[in-house]
Structures are given as C-alpha cells and as structure tokens.
Amino acid sequence: MISLRRSIDLSIGSISSSKMRSVLTTLGIIIGVAAVIANVSLGASFNEFFNDEIGAVGSNFIVIYSQGVNVFFDKEIDLIRNTPGVEGVSPVNQQMARVTYLSTSRQIDIQGVIEDYGEVANLKMDAGSFLSDKDQFVAVLGSEVAYEKFDKKVSVKNPIEITFRREDGGVVTQKFIVKGIIQDPNTAFVQTGVEPEIRIFIPINTMNQMLGKDDYGGFFIKASSLDTVRETADEIDNRLARNLGVSTRELENDDTKPYVMFDQIDAIEQTDQVSTALTSLLTSVALISLIVGSIGIMNIMLVTVTERTREIGLMKSLGYTRKDVLTLFLIESTILSLLGGICGTALGIGVAFIANYFLDLPNVFPVNQILIGFIVSILVGLVAGIYPANKAAQMDPVEAFRHE
Template sequence: MIKFAQAVRIASGSIGSAKLRSALTTLGIVIGVAAVVVNASLGASFNQFFTDEISSVGSNFIIAASKQPNLFFDNEYNLIKNTPGITGVSPRKTMSGDLTYLSETKSVNIAGINEDFQEIQGLQMEKGTFLSDKDSFAAVLGYNIANEEFSKKISHRSNVKISFRQEDGTLVTKSFKVKGVLKDSEPTVVSQDSDYDLTVFIPISTMNEMIGEKDYGVFLAMADSPEKVRSISDEVDRRLARNFGVPEREIDDEDSKPYYVFNQEEVLEQTGKIGDALNSFLLALALISLLVGSIGIMNIMLVTVTERTREIGIMKSVGYSNSNILSLFLLESVMVSLFGGIVGTLIGGLGAYALESALDLPPVFPLKLIEIGIAISILVGITAGLYPARKAARMNPVDALRYE
C-alpha cells in the first residue's frame, strides 16, 4: 500500500516536471473559482444593498395607497390608526408648488404630512425640529432646498412663501415659518420620492386647505415589530376592505379593491427574488468558466497518462496496484485543482472587494465562500481526473512497457 506522503511526492514531482503546462492548467481553475467567488459575493452584496435601501425608507412600514382620487379621508386615517399593532400613521400627499425666499422663487416638490411621518420614515434633523400636529403654517425643508437651490441658504426660523395653483387656476399663496432642515439623504431603489433633499414638508391639513381638497393620497403606517408587520398589514387590508364594501373572498384580488396595501416584508421578498435571480445568473456565467477549466485539467491529465505510459508499466511491474496508480493520478489532478482553487479564492475575494467598492455596494464576503471555493476545486479535480486516472490504472503492464 503506497503511503500518502510518498504519493504526494510523486504527484508533486510530476507536476513540477512540466511547470508551464501545470501553470496553464491551474490558470483555468483559478479563473473559474475566482469568478464563482466574485459573483457569489456580489450577489450577497446586492441582497444586502436592497435590504439596506428598503430599511432606509422606514422601519416596519405599511403603505396603503388609493387607486383613485377622493378615496382616503379622516375615516380611513382613524381606521388604520386604531388597528392593533400600529404605532404611527401619516397621510402623504405630494404635489408641485412654488417656494419663494426673499425675492427668489423655485418650483419644488411639496409633501403634506403629519408628525408621525418623521418616525415612520426615519428622518434626521440637521437644524430645528420636525412638524407637530399642532402646527399650521410651518415648514420643514429638505437639505438641498435649504442649502443649494437658492442663492442664499435658508436657515430654520426663516420665513418663506408657498404657492399652489388650484384646479380652477386660482393661485393661493401663504407665508410659512421654517421650523427645521433635514439632514442630507440619498434616493433609494424603492422610490425616488424617498429623496427628501428636494422636498418641502408642510402639515397636510394646511395643504388641503390651500388647494381646496379634503382627501389623502397615501397612508404610511408603522407596525410595532418586524415579526408582526405582515399580520398587521393584513389586518389593515381587511379593515379597509370592509370599509369599502369589498367581499372577504375578494380581499386577495387586487383588481377588486380601489386601493392597495403592501409592507416592508413584501418589498424585501420581492427584492430578494430579484437578488437571487441576479445571483443565479452571475453564478451560471462563473460555472461556465469553471467547466472550461475542468475540461482543461482532464485534457492535460489524459496527455500526462499517455506520456507516462512506460512509467506506469514500470510502476506496475514493481508492485504498484491498480488502486495505487488510480490514487496517484487522481491525487495529481486534485493537487493542481486545489492549488488553483486556493489562489482563485484569494483573487476572487480581493476582486469582490474591489468591485463592491467601485459600485458603492456594502462589502459582503461570507466566509463560507472560502469553503465553497476549495470544495469546488477539489470536486473539479476529482471529476476531471477520474477518467484519466482510471485509464492509467487499467493499463496492461506488458503493453505499457512496450509503448514507444
């Protein structure tokens, strides 16, 4: 029985006798494993990116949006607010208006909300305080509105004018006190409306008074825990359905309802599916290159078996068994592949970090990818080397010795 240490020395000697060929063979595995590691890491980074982006929109959020105007009013607001598990709810109505500061006027995005909006959306203040339900003609400005859009920066406690044009063409202008300025934020993949840097916030009651309306376009609510957000969202859906006369059997049919309800968990599930599909696509591309590398190993091992036919005959004549020969050639294939797998894993880890930094993705490198990279390389070595090794083991020693 050949000892493992002796087998390693023989396999190493064979690999070292053809350094260039071994290096080129290993290169295919290096590229394949590196591609697998990079793409798996990128897939994990994209999933984390989506999760972070959705979480930045708000905590445990539930959104109810009307499909038609004049649907949501105070009754629907109170219905959602009194749902067990709801810790806050805010209407949100967004429209374009004019903001005047000193003698300069800009067209801006204006959102009518209430005081719960800050906690639901996780908004941070740079200066001043957020709106309260006791405010009337008060405003909170997005970071860019206050600091970049006008010739002079708008500080909190400044006075501004906001103008809306009603449906009949009447222009309504009111003076507002700037109560606070939000911290700088960024748009998210969920909605560009979440880029609140270019938004002016005012009480929704004041907005409706100015534009001559009473309805609310959207309700943003917050559940008391992430574990219950789906069940609480379903309860909100059921209450709204009963309120609008939707039969219970049709609650799950979105076309039968004049509104729709979705929550943070559902959004995470959808983006998770997108991330998984992207990850699968990237891994499929990587596995193609790994397949090419494994074919390269098989091809080289077949050449090696042919070149070492007489050596195989000599080994058999001095007592090496078929299993010894099989083990030697299989070990050689695994060693080449394993070395390529280790190098490929290291290169893949560095490449993943570089790409994630360049794409501004959160750096995610699951440690299990190291195990996966090495395991794949061993599997490739065994798979690609098995046929050539069996061919070598089955050689007739007399024919092998006569081989020229």
C-alpha cells in the same frame, strides 16, 4: 498496495518536478473559482445594499395611497392606529406647487404630514427639526430642494412662499418659515415613491385649509417589527376594505379597492429578485469558466499520462496495482484542483473586496456559498482526473515499456 501517504508524496513530487505545467493546469480552476466566489459575494453585497436603502426609506413601513378623492378621513386614521401591530401612522396629502425663494420659483412636490411622519419614515435631520403637531406655517425641506433647486441655498428660518392651485381653479399663496432640512438618505438605486430629499413637508391641517379639503391622500405606517409587517398590512387591508364597503370576495382584487398599498417586504422582494437574477447570471458565466478549467485539467493530465507512459510501465513492473496507479493520478489531479481552489477563493474574495470598496457596497461574504464553491473546485478536479487516471491504470506494462 502503496499507502495513501506515499501516494500523496509521489503526487507532490510529480507536481513539483513540472512547476510550469502545474501552474498552467491550476490556472483555469483559479480563474473559475475566483469568478464564482467574486460574483456570489458581489450579489450578496448588492442585496445587503438594497435592503439598507429600503431601510433608509422607513422602518417596517406600510404605504397606502387612495385612488380617488374623499376616500380617507380621520376615522380611517383611528382605524389604522388601533390595528394590532401598528406603532405609528401619519396621514399624507401630496400635491405639486409653485415654491418661491428670493426671486426664484420652482415646481416642487409638497407633502402634508403630521409629527409622527418623521419617525415612521425614519427621517434624519441635516439642520433644524421636523414638524410638530402644533406647527402651522412652517416647512421642512428635503436636502435636494434646500441645496440644489434654487439659485441660493435655503437655510433654517428662511422664508419661502408656497402657491397651490385648488380644485375649484383658485390659487392660494402662503408664506412658510423653514424649520428644518432633511438629510439625504442616499437611496439612489431603490425608488419607492416616498423619497424625502425631493419634497417639502408642511403640516397637513395647514395644507388642507389652503386647499379647502378635509380628506387625506394616503397613510405612511410603521409596523412594530419587520417580521410582522406583512401580517399587519393584511389586517389593515381587511379593516379598511370592510370600512369602505369592499366585500370579502373582492378583497383580493386590487382593481376593486379604492386604494393601493405596498410594504417593506414588497420592496425587499422586488430587490431580491433583481439581485438574485443578477447573481445567477454572473455565477452561470463564472461556472462556465470553472468547466473550462476542468477541461484544462483533463487535457494536461492526459498529456501527463502520455509523457509518463514508460514510468507507469515501470511502476506496474515493480508491483504497483491498477488501483495504486489510479489512486496516484487521482490524488495528483485533486491536489492541483485543491491548490487552484485555495488560490481562486482568496483571489475571488480579494476581487469582491476591491469591487465593494469602489462601488461603496457593504462587504458581505456568504461563508456557506464560498465553501460550496471551494468544494466544487475540488470535485471538478477529481472528476476531470478520473478518465486520465483510469487510462493510466489500464496500461499494459509491456506496451508501456515499448512506448517512445
């Protein structure tokens, strides 16, 4: 019985003597492994990208919108603010209005908020500052509104006019001074309905005075941490439902509640589903390439067995056992798949890195999944070599010598 080291030396010698055949054999594995690694890495990068975009919308946020009028008032703000796990809350009113700057008028979404909204929504200022609770007739503009909506860019301290249509049909117009401009959070792929770049923010008390109302359309809430978002949201839901007369039995039925709510975990779960489905689809296609590569190894190894029939006969006549021949050919196929796995892993990481650069994605390379892909490539080569190796091991030495 030959030693393992001797078997490895013989296998390497055989591979080296037929370089072109060896390269063609490993090519299928290289392409398959590279495709798997690249797709897994891209999926993880997209997932991280989506999570970053959601984080740009707000920190540990919970959003509540009423499904009617006269649902939320000051007592609901106090109820939410006193809920364990709540770090900040801002009431929100929202309505389209005609906004005039110089001689240009546009229909723009106006949101009435309080000072806490800036922190809760994780807003970053491009110029000026956000609203304070002492402000009255000042406005903070989203970057798209300030820089793209009008014929000329709007700057801090510029006056704008906002015209609301009240529920009684009347029209009210008021001049506001621009206090700040919000930086674009660049959330092009994740839309949550709270995108600040397309809105104008004014003090909610001022907005309610103009509209002649005293209720709120909803709340934007910040939980103390991402880990407690769902728990905090559930507690807020229970307290609001009890306060608004929703029975415990109807609590789970969103259609019976006069409000809807979602949180950061909901948004993350939705994007996770999208990225997981995309990764699974791409990885499935890549695995097909890996299977095709394994078939390639099997075919080449079968050809190799045929070409080396006389050599196998000579080996057996010199005392090599069936197990020795089987081991020799299995090691040869394993080495080929190992080389293919190494090259394919390096190529896959390189392709993912380049794709992330051009797609402006974070570089995320899940080591566990990459390692699994690498191990699978070795197993694929081993499995693909079993049949050819077994065929070689079962050859009769006399018949092998007679082979032309």
